[in-house]
Amino acid sequence: MTPLQQLEVPSSPEVRFPLPAASIGINRKASRFTDTVPQFGSATAKPQRTIRIALAGCGVVGSGLVRLLHNSAAAIASRFGVRFAITSVLVRDTTRDRRVPIDSRVFTNDLESFLAHDADVVIEAVGGEEPARTIAISALRRGSKLITANKELIAAHGESLDELANLHRTGLDFGAAVGGSAPVISTLRDLVGASAPRSVRGILNGTSNFVITQLERGAKLESALELACARGLAEADFTRDFDGCDAAAKLSIIAWIAFGIRPSALQLRRISLVPGLEQLTRIAVSRGGRLRLIAECTPPSSP
Incomplete structure (x- = not known):
């Protein structure tokens, strides 16, 4: 199966994540340590x-x-x-x-x-x-x-x-x-204790962003997908990057941390970019815009 064939999936208007209710706080406990376990790597200072x-x-x-x-x-x-x-x-x-x-x-x-x-x-x-x-x-x-x-x-x-x-x-x-090395979760957790955000909006999937940028530069979809795979940007099942599932999963985590919304209670509308990604990209460019997969969440009580 080619990368292009892998993307031929139907769109779905909604995705939900059923989860049991629990607290949001993450406890941290100091790990137990021992000096008897075999070690790897070299060190100039003797570890305690x-x-x-x-x-x-x-x-x-x-x-x-x-x-x-x-x-x-x-x-x-x-x-x-x-x-x-x-x-x-x-x-x-x-x-x-x-x-x-x-x-x-x-x-x-x-x-x-x-x-x-x-x-x-x-x-x-x-x-x-x-x-x-x-x-x-x-x-x-x-x-x-x-x-x-x-x-x-x-x-x-x-x-x-x-x-x-x-x-x-x-x-x-x-x-x-969420966000890889970017401190998205820790930043949101800090904000909750001070000034909670009223809404969250942004690009949560880097693979789709990369591929669309390549399309805007004139690349064909299959070559853009192959380049993303070669650079380690795409996961094994990268259909989730384009059908909204990856962004939806990340958004449900963000909503849980930022707003206390249980993922089981979160109503998500998911729009797929496939099939038709190349055509959507061309239309956006012809109108002077840029196609991007945007994730957004606003608590019900927000204006």
């Missing part, structure tokens, strides 16, 4: 503590994180007096050469074995709802801090996972689920 990390998924995101921790090991140890040790990595294929600076013996394709592994922090980077939800629930019940950038997981189960984190006095961090 070791943080054990269990990593679920070692694709583009997971492997990138491993390299970042390895390359930053000396600076982290010197500045904070800690060292991160990746002690378990869940993958589909343990024989694949992933070219990451950790011992291959920590890789496992056994979910049960991974869930039983004791870690201070569990990082979920597998994407989708399952087995991500199972991994998240297991980690929080064991008292491990959970870090995830999985917008589908948080949009569908964020409230219940937050409630579980509160119950077990641990932390749930999903700041990267």
Whole structure:
């Protein structure tokens, strides 16, 4: 299937995210540390503590994180007096050469074995709802801090996972689920305690933005999609980038944090850009405008 064929999906006027009710606050608890876990990376200063990390998924995101921790090991140890040790990595294929600076013996394709592994922090980077939800629930019940950038997981189960984190006095961090490295969630959380926003409006999907820009410059849709994939901008199922599902998931998380609107109660109207993306782009340009996928949310009580 070509990238263009993958985008041939029907549009849907509405998408909803049923979730159980729970509190919005994210509790944070200091992780448990130990000096007995094997460490990776070099450091010029002797760390005082070791943080054990269990990593679920070692694709583009997971492997990138491993390299970042390895390359930053000396600076982290010197500045904070800690060292991160990746002690378990869940993958589909343990024989694949992933070219990451950790011992291959920590890789496992056994979910049960991974869930039983004791870690201070569990990082979920597998994407989708399952087995991500199972991994998240297991980690929080064991008292491990959970870090995830999985917008589908948080949009569908964020409230219940937050409630579980509160119950077990641990932390749930999903700041990267919206905006990547941009501090969208933390900024909104800070605003809620001071001057809450009256509405939220913006571009929440970078892939569609990139592809449309290429179309505006004269590129064909398939070549623009291939370029996005080559640059690591598109996910495995990038239909969600153009049918509004990705932006809808992010918007439901934003509405939850900014306005306290339970995603199960949020009414979302979703407009798909496909099929017809090239034609829509040409029409916008001919009228002196630019086509963009805009996400917007306003609380019912706002003017």
